[in-house]
Amino acid sequence: MELTTDSMEENLPRREREKAAHRKEIMEAAIRVFARRGVHAATLDEVALEAEFSKGTIYLYFSSKEDLLFNILNNLSQNMITTFREAISGKRSFKEELHDLFVTIAEFSFNYKDHMKIVTGQHVAGFNALSKEGCEKLLKMHNEMVKIILDRAREAFRKGELRDLPLEAITSMIHGSLDGMAISRWNFETLEEAKQAVNVFIDILFNGIGKGKEKKS
Amino acid sequence: MELTTDSMEENLPRREREKAAHRKEIMEAAIRVFARRGVHAATLDEVALEAEFSKGTIYLYFSSKEDLLFNILNNLSQNMITTFREAISGKRSFKEELHDLFVTIAEFSFNYKDHMKIVTGQHVAGFNALSKEGCEKLLKMHNEMVKIILDRAREAFRKGELRDLPLEAITSMIHGSLDGMAISRWNFETLEEAKQAVNVFIDILFNGIGKGKEKKS
Amino acid sequence: MELTTDSMEENLPRREREKAAHRKEIMEAAIRVFARRGVHAATLDEVALEAEFSKGTIYLYFSSKEDLLFNILNNLSQNMITTFREAISGKRSFKEELHDLFVTIAEFSFNYKDHMKIVTGQHVAGFNALSKEGCEKLLKMHNEMVKIILDRAREAFRKGELRDLPLEAITSMIHGSLDGMAISRWNFETLEEAKQAVNVFIDILFNGIGKGKEKKS
């Protein structure tokens, strides 16, 4: 999985291709630095060093540090949303799809370790360091992702795949688990470990941890 | 619930009591500002303004901005650990205790909204903005809290209260849910709502979301 | 003549007096540097060096370089307008008053050499380097000064002290001469020289340079 730059595989003049490549290099360097040091603490000097460009060059591609961050987040979120949608399409059982979704997220977390660190670092307090529009943009992304799961859960419920529980609670639980995975669990050593963990997660999510004679609804 | 300052209720000379009170006021002001603006973006000017002390005075009580943050986090984490321990003592069923733990966390989140924002904002990338020792201290706190749950889960498993699942998975799930609550769920309007949500959470955690014919273990 | 700082001679607490004094010192240093190097080319490093304060200190007194400039210009223009008004009060003949006005300007130019350099440097192209409001503020000052002369000239004309010429032309001529003095003529060696020059100026202004048989109106 790679940073998606629209103009990637097209047959553009060399100059254009190089520009796109450099832009990508800068973004990737920034992602590493932002993840390592935190968005606010990271300096453009560090990004420039990591990108092996001079600091001034960054400004040929991004109008400011904030613009750089937005481009990274935008790129990532579109990537995530697309990936989410593909995993959850309502064509199989909710459980199967949720399993795939978790695996996808696990893969995502492995492939985009640094990106996830940035996103999660931005979750709460970090927002306030951004401009009004920046916050709104990020919130919109977040909500879009929640909605995908909520819609799918609603359908699953209608089809009788789920117990009679408040949909929000279900979605919340799923999201919490996903967040949990994204935030704390990316430190599985291998993707294989992570995938096995997903099986258990899904098991727990659907069957609970209790010895389970007490099913109610 | 209040910030616990060791020298609170003791019978100290007036000077000492005043000093302790001022220290507390500064910490509480800092918590509000850190939560509102993010730890890195917050300035000591803002803290001083909020505390209604001069900037210089802060340095009479704390040796640096980082020291101020550590004291806040230390204080909070001791508070949390104590509270955790009280909720999970192994004297009732794991489910009951977990329920109480979640309720406690919910209460915590309501009473210490700002504290939670700081902690969660510091979770990942933020750590790296701190000094080596700072990070280690925070990590130790975190691990300690994990350990409490892990120990209790192990015991519950021995007593047959839990399905045959990897203990780490169970703990991880619980922790993920707690994190999820702490991070995203403190925006329940009322504590009552939050408590009801806890019931559902516990239900899901123990019984799963599935229609449940497929119990395995 | 000195920079007018409102709180100058009042009995303020020492802290306040010192603050006002430092503010004044910074402004005066800035005036010297702005005059020497041009407003745009001057750096705050130079101002700080000249003021014998650190660069950061400047920001305790002024919110930005532009703010510093505005305060200087405001102060100066109020000074000038006041001085203008005093010189031209309509109590004697226009010629006498104009003479005094020119002398006053000459004195001003001697006492405020640097200030004048800044003002005149800002006259034209420089405006565009300022913000919208900055330009408007400066323009307002300029117009106010023009108006004072225009009003007085109108009165003088009514009293029959002037030839039948368009008032704007007269004002314009006077203003041009004043500008000329301010811009190019402050390099008289001594004030005495300047004052003598004023006599000639007034003579020319009222009687012309021609051998003068040809008076028309």
Next chain:
Amino acid sequence: MELTTDSMEENLPRREREKAAHRKEIMEAAIRVFARRGVHAATLDEVALEAEFSKGTIYLYFSSKEDLLFNILNNLSQNMITTFREAISGKRSFKEELHDLFVTIAEFSFNYKDHMKIVTGQHVAGFNALSKEGCEKLLKMHNEMVKIILDRAREAFRKGELRDLPLEAITSMIHGSLDGMAISRWNFETLEEAKQAVNVFIDILFNGIGKGKEKKS
């Protein structure tokens, strides 16, 4: 009236002619930008954009921003000096020639609005932003122009066309008026207006604004 480029009308090879044309285009673009934004605030990016050449190309024709400015000023001043000389040749009465000179300047101001803005913006403080040699070059031009008037005034005085006044004062007054016109008066709506104003100016200059019984010399 056009920018005079020495190699303009000669029969040069196409390459040479093109080079000269590009050079001229860049200078004219620079003049517009310098006038609009001020010399210091203007960037070569803006000049390049206005000239519709790339930034690098400018350096093929001029060795630096300062060099570009000098060439512009040189060009202009030679233009002005030539024009001055033509207007003031000592073949008619001083008054007539001065009248023509003012009209010429008025025309100049209309045709070279932008050039004048640059020159006047550079008059005083701006000089110091230039290198030593730059300043001297500009000063020399200035003095040359003063000298032309001074010489002619001397001759006029000898011929009895002028009152017995210090020559410097007369020259100064004339120059001041010219400056005044150049600086503040180019905002006549039409050249016609400006020319009428010149008549009044000359009238005032020669006959004064006073009711004029008091002729002395």
Next chain:
DNA sequence: CATGAATGAGGCTTCATTCAT
């Protein structure tokens, strides 16, 4: 103890100039 003015290192950003294509 408390104050807040002063400091200066360090961050973001701009822009004249260079250079490989």
Next chain:
DNA sequence: GATGAATGAAGCCTCATTCAT
């Protein structure tokens, strides 16, 4: 000749920290 990406010095501004009162 022409281009425009790359550079890095330098400018403005912020803020944690110190210190004299």
